[in-house]
Amino acid sequence: MQDLFDIHDEDGVWQEALGSGATWIHGFLVAHADEVMAEIDRVVAQAPYRHLSTPGGKRMSVAMSNCGAEGWVSDRAGYRYQTIDPLTATVWPAMPARLRALAQQAAGDGGYPGFEPTVCLINYYAPGARMGLHQDRDEANLTAPIVSFSLGLPATFIWGGWQRVGKTQRIMLRHGDAVVWGGEDRLRFHGVAPLKDGEHAVTGRARINLTFRQTK
Numbered sequence: 001m002q003d004l005f006d007i008h009d010e011d012g013v014w015q016e017a018l019g020s021g022a023t024w025i026h027g028f029l030v031a032h033a034d035e036v037m038a039e040i041d042r043v044v045a046q047a048p049y050r051h052l053s054t055p056g057g058k059r060m061s062v063a064m065s066n067c068g069a070e071g072w073v074s075d076r077a078g079y080r081y082q083t084i085d086p087l088t089a090t091v092w093p094a095m096p097a098r099l100r101a102l103a104q105q106a107a108g109d110g111g112y113p114g115f116e117p118t119v120c121l122i123n124y125y126a127p128g129a130r131m132g133l134h135q136d137r138d139e140a141n142l143t144a145p146i147v148s149f150s151l152g153l154p155a156t157f158i159w160g161g162w163q164r165v166g167k168t169q170r171i172m173l174r175h176g177d178a179v180v181w182g183g184e185d186r187l188r189f190h191g192v193a194p195l196k197d198g199e200h201a202v203t204g205r206a207r208i209n210l211t212f213r214q215t216k
């Protein structure tokens with residue numbers, strides 16, 4: 001077993017260390033799920049979910065959108081952040097203040113005060129959607145953490161080391177969980193196993209993951 005330690009609140013929210021720089025905050029969003037979903041609905045009304053292509057030309061099974069000053073995109077030309085949404089040819093919707101505040105609170109709880117996210121990538125998983133093992137290294141500022149929020153159906157999150165090959169660990173990310181990935185854990189390889197079908201009161205037959213990123 002890993003040397004995990006737990007910190008418990010009084011409201012069903014509790015923290016678990018995943019690595020020296022990574023903290024899992026169980027239940028962080030449960031009390032805020034409806035307002036978070038309402039904000040996501042407003043964003044995707046302006047910047048609809050779409051299936052991007054990998055640089056190799058494969059359609060990603062996860063549908064994505066973004067809000068904030070930039071958005072993460074992928075196409076034949078590669079992976080990058082850009083200020084214009086290629087689907088609408090306009091700027092991305094602003095990051096809702098409430099989402100930004102929740103991400104900053106999670107970052108602070110995880111030991112990273114002063115987090116200033118510039119981008120929120122929104123991942124929509126229908127049953128069967130998955131994300132292959134990858135590193136998040138398109139951000140110019142790799143010293144800032146990434147904050148992730150999970151809503152809806154549970155998913156098996158896979159995380160490994162600093163190389164594609166080698167030992168991996170699996171954890172179940174559930175509705176309302178936040179994870180803060182910083183420090184030495186920021187560049188770990190990670191992915192998501194194919195989503196198991198089910199129905200969730202907040203998201204329907206889906207899982208939604210938000211990742212807040214400081215790109216500058």
Ligand code: MD3
Nearest residue numbers: 123136146148181185186188190209211
């Ligand atoms: C560990 N998303 O969007 S969130 C991604 O559930 C991404 O949709 C997954 O990986 C999802 O890039 C995982 C948890 C997460 C996010 C960023 C990380 C874990 C991370 C960055 C470094 C290490």
Ligand code: FE
Nearest residue numbers: 134135136190
């Ligand atoms: Fe990632």
